[in-house]
Amino acid sequence: METDALDPVIHAPARLRIVATLAALPDTDTLSFTRLQDMLDLTPGNLITHLRKLEDAGYLTSETTGNGRASRTQVALTHQGRAALHNYADTLRHLLDGLPTTLAPVASPAQKP
Numbered sequence: 001m002e003t004d005a006l007d008p009v010i011h012a013p014a015r016l017r018i019v020a021t022l023a024a025l026p027d028t029d030t031l032s033f034t035r036l037q038d039m040l041d042l043t044p045g046n047l048i049t050h051l052r053k054l055e056d057a058g059y060l061t062s063e064t065t066g067n068g069r070a071s072r073t074q075v076a077l078t079h080q081g082r083a084a085l086h087n088y089a090d091t092l093r094h095l096l097d098g099l100p101t102t103l104a105p106v107a108s109p110a111q112k113p
Contacts, residue, residue, distance in 0.1 A: 006095075009057045010088045014042060015050050019085050022060060022077035030074035033062075051075060059084055 010016055017040050022031060031039075037047050054060045059081030064073045077085075 005087075005091050007084055007088050007091075009053060009059065010084055012050070012053075014040070014046065015054055016088075018047075018050055018054060019059065019077065019081060022075065023082055023085050025077070027082075028076075030063075030076040033073035033075060036075055054081065057081075057084075 010019055018036065021036065021039060025031060033044075033047070033051075037044060040047070042050070051060065051062060055062060058078060060075055060077050062073055062075045064071055066072055
């Protein structure tokens with residue numbers, strides 16, 4: 001496995017949160033756009049942009065029923081999306097396993113004297 005193979009589609013923080021949230025659902029379950037937006041505290045436009053990128057990669061599906069104000073969009077992770085998240089997590093574990101165990105902790109700016 002290549003250590004620099006972190007999937008750039010999933011690597012964006014908002015998309016990683018979306019994929020991880022959907023992966024927590026049973027395989028055939030969906031989540032409404034509104035519920036996902038509330039859970040992740042994203043704006044509608046931001047969420048739409050990230051969902052589109054994930055859908056273009058084949059990582060999720062979305063289905064909209066109704067039209068206008070009565071429309072409802074459901075989102076689900078595909079098998080390809082679950083596999084991509086699994087590979088991403090494995091790659092990240094591999095990268096972290098390669099870190100020296102003697103690394104000194106770095107103080108955050110708030111902890112500095």
